[in-house]
Amino acid sequence: MIEVRGLTKRFHSPRVVTAVDDVSFRCEAGAIFGLLGPNGAGKTTTLRMLATLLAPDEGTATLSGCEVRQDPTGVRGSIGYVSTTTGLYGRLTAREMITYFARLQGVTEPRRRSDELVERFGIGPFAHVRCDRLSTGMRQKVSIARAVVHDPPILILDEPTSGLDVMVARSFLEFVEQARDEGRCVLFSTHIMSEAERLCDRVAILHQGRILADDTLPALREASGHRYLEDIFVHFVQTARDEDA
């Protein structure tokens, strides 16, 4: 469903910084793939390349059969993207926001689809409230509805629980599990180990733009000799530092 090979991205500001260095992984339908790494590891840059917001300098990435550089529109049509910031238009109501994106995504009956999502995510009580007056939890619900308005087979979630309180974060994680059960391919970036441990079928540990390990959680436990993901993460990062030294 998502196949990434040798993806590389450099920034020139003013010295050349390689934010993502030869990253490769594969993410299947009906599975949650976790990108685990500290701030600045290159998670967001990787996801932005997959969402066609940034162009890779090297490598290829194919999502639902569409390559990011050759068919960016096709890629965007097959993904739902949720980032740390909810990215909602403050002057639109919750329902208007969903309908607007339904139209942009080319949904045939945008109003009907909007009504469906309003009901499904429990947005009804605040559907006519402007987004800038919504609470964080309400905004997150609208953001999810906006992301799945065109029923995408792939979800790209960039630290989506960052800044959410426990109840809202828990509700969001339930949605992610539900998306997997519906057969969607979920690419989930986080630096919260407990989330990755709970959700991910497969985890890639990203550090300084490079993937240090990519496997299922049991396999990572076996390879590192540690039980908890935090210890596993530290093990691989420390090993990489030792090798670099």
Add this chain to the structure above:
Amino acid sequence: MLEQARHVFLGSLRMQLRDPLTLLAMVGLPVLLQPVALYAAGELRTRDARQGREATVVIEAPAELEELLLPRDRVEVVERGWQDPEHPEVQARVVLPQGDAPAEVHYDSTHSASGRAHRRALRVLRRQRRADMEQRFEDAGLAGRHDEVLPVDFEDVASTQEREGGLLGRLLPLMLVFLAMNGGVSTSLQLVTGERERKTLETLLTARVDRRAVLLGKFMVVVLVALITAAMAVTTLWACLAAGLYSAPGDAIAIPTAAMPLLLLLLLPLAVLMSAVFTVVAAYVPDFRTGQFAAVALLFLGLAAAGVAAFPAIQPSYALALAPVTNLALVMREALVGNYPVGILGLTLAATAVHVALALALGARLLAREEVLYGGGRAADRRARGGFVPDVLGIFLVALLLLWFLGQRVQGVDLLWGMVFTQVVLVAGVAVGALVWLGQPVRETLALRRPHSVDLGLAVAAGLGAPGLSALVAAAQEPLLPSSSAFLQTLEQSMTLDASLPVVVLVFALLPALCEELLFRGALLGLLRRSVGPVLACLVVGALFGAVHLHLIRVLPTGILGVVLCAAALRSRSLWVPVTIHALHNGFLVLASSLGWFGDPPLWVLLLMAAVTVGAVALVGRGSRSASAG
């Protein structure tokens, strides 16, 4: 793509119509502000005329002159010996003694009503003088008018309506351009720069939408808002005039009926052009704050371009039909006085279409760039090192205000010491003070480092040719901005002092060269270079250098010289190189003034001098770089 653009347009429009600021710019300013301004203008004119009628001039005249003076000019004739100059309603007093003693006019020059009464008193005296002359000629047996070699009578054939229409025609394009720009500027900033900062642009660009459709949809909203703003302005103006809100003295004022649809037709390309430029700028600026400052600069540029139409001497031409904004303002002005130059109008519309296409093509290219989407890359890097655009504009504004309000007054009191004070305190002091205030390294920012000897030699060559470059630009702009002889005389007089030549050279050539370079090529260029690229930095600082010279005809020659000096500073990385060029340029002018060299050199001499300057500056920096490479 058009369908996607339509969705972006409708969604963005819905958001903008809920924005109070947009509504204020679109409807509030034209509908509320304009009638108030028109009413106030009409009231002022009416009051002015009424005050004119009521001007009181007291004439102390011999009894035999009473008949001559009484029926005219609404003056009061009092008996000789009237001694009450403090009388409140009296605005001027004329004493006409008998015999050969001179007449006296008493008035207060600081009071406008008294000034008007003074002019009226002069008319009375002139008429009395003529009557005396005629009487004397008649006594000598010479009938007829012999007091003037060529008697002249003036008659303005334009009706009041035409005169007022002409006045509106000169001012209205300025107002329309301002309102159209004002409507578009905040919308473009909110829809592009604001969305980027709020991260909604990122969300939008992850949808299945072509980036060109996003730009087009947002651009259409900006156009619509700008167009509605301008249309509201025209409609309100028409309604105000029709309702008699603008009550000028004399006949009622009306815009020609055919001018209204033409004005609206011309506003469309104007709104499109402004919107395209603003959308591009909004896409390029790193953040909202910088965008606001860029918008203010653009507003001034647009007003300057439209302001050309306020000069009656500048007529529409095929060449000017290619100049953005100016072309539209000129055609609008002509339409308001009932003149419709079809050929020029067609070329104006075609040229504007090309300008719009160029701006949009640039915008589409910009939106495809990653640093524009995220404010990242080089733009973010510059911002991280200090977004100095607002600071540069602030420093310039402070210096300009000080020069305007303080510098000119001080120089009026004592030209020599006033000049020293202006340059050292108001120019160099502001430059160094601003850097200290901003906590910037002074020596490094001002590039106070020793230049390479080759660069210094090239600076001497460039400086010797620089007066030719300025003169060449002045000659090129002569058809558009004729240099009045009065201005040139003032310029010469300002450089002619009761002081020895070395002192004059020191104060008027070397001191300004050093102080102005510290401000412009030192502080302003040094700071701006950290925020924008070298070409833009040179153009902006050059424009500011031209603007600070406080006279319209000096803006372009000094502006272009400023750009050349910026290039020399950046290429040599030493402030002493532009200081040398500037000092030689000023020195040449001061010597020419002092020794009476002002004349009209042949064109080839100017071309040669300009070529030497440009060539020398182009070579600056090569020697030092090859030496350091070696």
